[in-house]
Amino acid sequence: xxxxxxxxxxxxxxxxxxxxxxxxxxxxxxxxxxxxxxxxxxxxxxxxxxxxxxxxxxxxxxxxxxxxxxxxxxxxxxxxxxxxxxxxxxxxxxxxxxxxxxxxxxxxxxxxxxxxxxxxxxxxxxxxxxxxxxxxxxxxxxxxxxxxxxxxxxxxxxxxxxxxxxxxxxxxxxxxxxxxxxxxxx
Amino acid sequence: xxxxxxxxxxxxxxxxxxxxxxxxxxxxxxxxxxxxxxxxxxxxxxxxxxxxxxxxxxxxxxxxxxxxxxxxxxxxxxxxxxxxxxxxxxxxxxxxxxxxxxxxxxxxxxxxxxxxxxxxxxxxxxxxxxxxxxxxxxxxxxxxxxxxxxxxxxxxxxxxxxxxxxxxxxxxxxxxxxxxxxxxxxxxxxxxxxxxxxxxxxxxxxxxxxxxxxxxxxxxxxxxxxxxxxxxxxxxxxxxxxxxxxxxxxxxxxxxxxxxxxxxxxxxxxxxxxxxxxxxxxxxxxxxxxxxxxxxxxxxxxxxxxxxxxxxxxxxxxxxxxxxxxxxxxxxxxxxxxxxxxxxxxxxxxxxxxxxxxxxxxxxxxxxxxxxxxxxxxxxxxxxxxxxxxxxxxxxxxxxxxxxxxxxxxxxxxxxxx
Numbered sequence: 257x258x259x260x261x262x263x264x265x266x267x268x269x270x271x272x273x274x275x276x277x278x279x280x281x282x283x284x285x286x287x288x289x290x291x292x293x294x295x296x297x298x299x300x301x302x303x304x305x306x307x308x309x310x311x312x313x314x315x316x317x318x319x320x321x322x323x324x325x326x327x328x329x330x331x332x333x334x335x336x337x338x339x340x341x342x343x344x345x346x347x348x349x350x351x352x353x354x355x356x357x358x359x360x361x362x363x364x365x366x367x368x369x370x371x372x373x374x375x376x377x378x379x380x381x382x383x384x385x386x387x388x389x390x391x392x393x394x395x396x397x398x399x400x401x402x403x404x405x406x407x408x409x410x411x412x413x414x415x416x417x418x419x420x421x422x423x424x425x426x427x428x429x430x431x432x433x434x435x436x437x438x439x440x441x442x
Numbered sequence: 443x444x445x446x447x448x449x450x451x452x453x454x455x456x457x458x459x460x461x462x463x464x465x466x467x468x469x470x471x472x473x474x475x476x477x478x479x480x481x482x483x484x485x486x487x488x489x490x491x492x493x494x495x496x497x498x499x500x501x502x503x504x505x506x507x508x509x510x511x512x513x514x515x516x517x518x519x520x521x522x523x524x525x526x527x528x529x530x531x532x533x534x535x536x537x538x539x540x541x542x543x544x545x546x547x548x549x550x551x552x553x554x555x556x557x558x559x560x561x562x563x564x565x566x567x568x569x570x571x572x573x574x575x576x577x578x579x580x581x582x583x584x585x586x587x588x589x590x591x592x593x594x595x596x597x598x599x600x601x602x603x604x605x606x607x608x609x610x611x612x613x614x615x616x617x618x619x620x621x622x623x624x625x626x627x628x629x630x631x632x633x634x635x636x637x638x639x640x641x642x643x644x645x646x647x648x649x650x651x652x653x654x655x656x657x658x659x660x661x662x663x664x665x666x667x668x669x670x671x672x673x674x675x676x677x678x679x680x681x682x683x684x685x686x687x688x689x690x691x692x693x694x695x696x697x698x699x700x701x702x703x704x705x706x707x708x709x710x711x712x713x714x715x716x717x718x719x720x721x722x723x724x725x726x727x728x729x730x731x732x733x734x735x736x737x738x739x740x741x742x743x744x745x746x747x748x749x750x751x752x753x754x755x756x757x758x759x760x761x762x763x764x765x766x767x768x769x770x771x772x773x774x775x776x777x778x779x780x781x782x783x784x785x786x787x788x789x790x791x792x793x794x795x796x797x798x799x800x801x802x803x804x805x806x807x808x809x810x811x812x813x814x815x816x817x818x819x820x821x822x823x824x825x826x827x828x829x830x831x832x833x834x835x836x837x838x839x840x841x842x843x844x845x846x847x848x849x850x851x852x853x854x855x856x857x858x859x860x
Contacts, residue, residue, distance in 0.1 A: 328800070332561075333652045339790035340652025340775045342800045348725030349795070355724070360681040362806045433561075434655045434770070437808040438800045 289421050290383065296421040297377055297387055297414055304423075305370035308440060313354040316441060321415055321422045323347045328442050331408070332433035342430070343441060353441070363439045364398040368405065384424065385414045393442060406442060407431045472496060474858050481851050484829035484844075488818040491661040497766035498531075504745050504857050505530025509611070509618040509631050511747040511760050512536045512545055514774055516615060516650040517562070524579050525562040527772075528762050529619060535568065535604070536617060537579035543612060545619040546581030546604040557604065581606045614639035615648050615776065616747060616758060635700040638741050642751045648776040651786050655772050656799040658808060660815035662746070662763040663854070665771065668807055669740050669748050670701050670846035673830055678810055679803045684722040685711060687730055691841025693831075699744030699853025701846035704737045707753070728788060729753075729795045729802070742846070744853055754785065755792040767815050773797070 289296035300319060307315030320326060329341035345353050374389040388411050395405040413425040428442050472489040474496070480487050489496060510529045513536050517525050524537035526548055533548040535558045548556050550570040557570045557577060567584055569576045576585040581604035586592070609620040611628040613636065618628055629636055658665055668674070672693050675682060682688040691705040711727045732753040741749040746761040755775060762770040775793045777786050797804045818824065831843030839845040 328794075330654070332655075336652075338650075338652025338775075339786055340654060340798075341790070341794040342654065342798055344791040344794040346726070346791075349729070349791075351725045352729070353795075356681060356802050360679075360684070360802065362678065362809050434657055435799055436656060437805050437812070439805055 288418055289416050290418045293377060293379070293385055293416055296416045297385060298374070300414060300421040300423070301372060301374060301389065305372065308368050308370070308442075311367075313358055317350055317354050319423055320350055320426070321424045324350065324423050325425045325427075326350055326353075326423070326441070327426075328428040328430065330430045330433050330435065334429055342435060342438070343428075357439060361439050363437075366395055366397045366439075368440060368442075369394045369396075369402075372410075380413065383416050385416060387412050387414065391442075405438070406435075408442075474499070474855070478855055480825055481848070481855060484832050484848060485825040485827055486847075486851060488824045488826070489822055491664060491815065492766060492819050492822065494766050497661075497763070499858060501530040501532075501763070504854070505532070505763075506621045507625070507857065508622065508745065509609070509620045509625060509628055510745065511616055511743070512619050513617050513760060514615055514650060514758060514776070515543075515612050515617060516648060516776065517774070518543065518617075520564065522566050522579060523562070523564045524558065524568070526556075526558040526560070527760070528764075529607070529621070530763060532621075534607070534619070535579065535581075536619075539578075539580050541580075543610050543617055544580040545607040545610050545617075547606075549604070550575055551583065551602040551604065552586075577604055614643050614749075616749075631698060632743065633697040633700065635696050635698075635702075635741060635743050638696070638702055638739060639743075639749060641737075642739060642741070642749060642756060644778075647779040648756065649779050649781070649786075651775045651777055651790050652793070653772060653774045654793070654798050655770065656808070657764075658769040658771055658811055659767060660769060660811040661767060662761050662769045663850075664811045664814055665761055665769055666742055666745070666748070666850065667847050668811055669742050669750075670703070670850060671844065672703050672841035672846075673844060674810070675703075675841070678806050681722070681802055685724070685730070687711065688841075693839040693841050693843045693846050695837050695839070695845055695849045699850050699857075701742050701849060703740040703841060703846070705841065707732050707734050707736055707738055709733055709735070729792055742850075744850070745857075750797065752797070753792050754789045755797065756789075757793060757797055767819065 303315065304319045307319065324347065326343065326345045327341045328343040333340055343353065371392045372389050374387060377385045377387040380386045388409060390409055392407045393405045394402050396402040408428060408430040411427040411429065412423055415422055415424050430442070472487055472493055477487060477490060512527055512529060512534060513525055518536065518538035521538055521540055524535055526533065526535055528534065533556055534545050535548045536543065536545050548558050550557050550572065552570065552573055552575045555570050555572045557568045565579060567576050568579055574587050575583065578584050583599040583602045607619040607621055608623040609625050611618050613628050613632065625631065632639070672691050675688050687708060688705060691703055694702045694704060696702060708731055711731045730753050734754065738752040743749070748759040748761065750757040756777065758774050758776060760772040762772065764770055775790060777789050795801050799805060799808060828844040828847045831839050831845050835845055
């Protein structure tokens with residue numbers, strides 16, 4: 257859903273300028289995802305990053321299975337076996353995250369950009385795959401300076417069906433132990 | 443008591459005298475003695491949050507004369523475990539050994555390099571990388587290379603250990619230390635805050651289940667103020683009143699600059715949000731709910747501790763001032779040691795999604811506090827206005843009172859003037 261600001265500028269759910277149309281035209285959905293798992297995974301990773309960049313929170317939510325788990329945690333917590341993350345959603349909790357970001361959190365317009373390096377996929381079930389990716393995210397706040405925001409690793413479990421690919425689990429391990437105010441999912 | 447004491451005077455205007463700083467002509471400094479007049483009018487001059495000289499004085503007085511939070515007992519689970527942190531501007535090593543906990547300066551007595559370079563570890567000895575001076579984790583100098591070439595008169599290992607804080611105490615799972623040998627016993631300094639801490643911990647041992655660390659681009663007192671400010675809770679955090687979560691709150695003034703916000707726990711938030719809320723519904727209420735009956739508490743302990751017991755999460759925050767406008771927040775999550783894995787995961791999820799730096803409440807606090815610092819730095823002649831509830835001031839105030847902020851500055855001013 258896009259909104260119009262007091263200055264008449266069209267924005268997306270995150271307050272960033274909408275450029276969905278241009279990017280929609282660029283992506284291609286594989287015709288049979290199950291027959292091409294590598295392509296199905298790449299398509300999901302692209303959809304995920306694109307939805308965050310565009311502030312398309314519904315698109316972000318659609319990347320997850322209805323029972324999925326999404327967790328962002330710093331590497332220092334992982335190292336000590338800590339349970340506490342930065343974001344920790346299960347199933348319906350993902351919907352709440354969208355509701356809270358969209359209707360309740362306070363933040364200036366900002367846009368994230370992801371760079372990804374994806375490793376080889378490993379089949380772990382009939383239609384489930386495991387894949388890890390390294391990421392770097394840049395953030396531009398309020399049309400100002402672009403800054404490095406985070407680096408780390410995605411540990412994903414992905415279910416691939418003929419028509420769709422979705423995360424059943426996405427764990428985002430952030431390298432930095434000291435973080436900042438991040439309103440959106442990483 | 444200062445300027446009418448805890449009662450504070452009613453509204454008025456009295457701008458403190460500003461002094462031009464000789465070294466930085468574009469900056470303004472302010473004398474502590476001039477601040478009391480503003481506080482008496484329920485105002486805090488902006489330089490209290492922005493002036494570097496004042497910040498240095500805080501580090502030299504507040505963080506050296508009284509008790510300072512340097513971490514949790516559960517962060518040092520075994521003998522020889524240690525962590526490095528700060529007491530104000532002083533780098534320290536906090537370590538557990540056979541005789542208890544020691545806090546010593548993390549500065550090599552040879553040439554001043556930090557000795558413990560990692561944030562935590564487990565070691566009987568710590569060695570400075572530069573010239574390999576070796577210290578016990580309790581601070582005593584153990585070995586020095588080329589010791590035979592040191593002067594026969596004058597070199598004594600006993601006098602070259604890492605300076606140890608003369609007072610260290612563990613209370614309620616928190617490690618406090620003081621550079622002041624004459625500091626009162628910790629129980630006396632905590633006063634009624636010790637009772638509230640006891641209510642939270644129930645005397646049980648607790649396990650550390652993880653932590654968050656984040657940088658606040660604001661003065662350390664702004665962080666404390668935010669935790670004492672029930673006024674903002676239902677306004678900045680729009681979700682809470684929408685759910686009917688933050689109701690019947692009290693702001694309770696405690697001695698020695700401590701304070702507490704307290705409100706009833708919510709066992710069935712889904713039902714409560716339908717009767718008291720504003721038509722908002724969540725899919726998963728477990729982020730805020732608890733089966734625990736009693737109180738949610740946000741307890742602030744002067745000068746750098748915040749203990750929050752909300753829903754099923756106990757958070758202990760160590761507030762570490764890094765600069766006049768930069769503060770490190772270390773937020774540790776605790777659960778009773780007897781907790782099940784299910785409870786631990788629930789508590790961790792609450793901490794992440796509610797109180798964390800990306801949480802439904804925690805995120806907005808950071809954004810608001812950062813904005814406050816930016817505004818204050820742009821207007822050195824300004825003052826805050828924290829008069830809410832001043833006419834009805836007492837020990838137990840409405841939650842939407844700024845009484846805790848005012849009582850904090852009474853104690854702050856007394857400590858700064860010592």
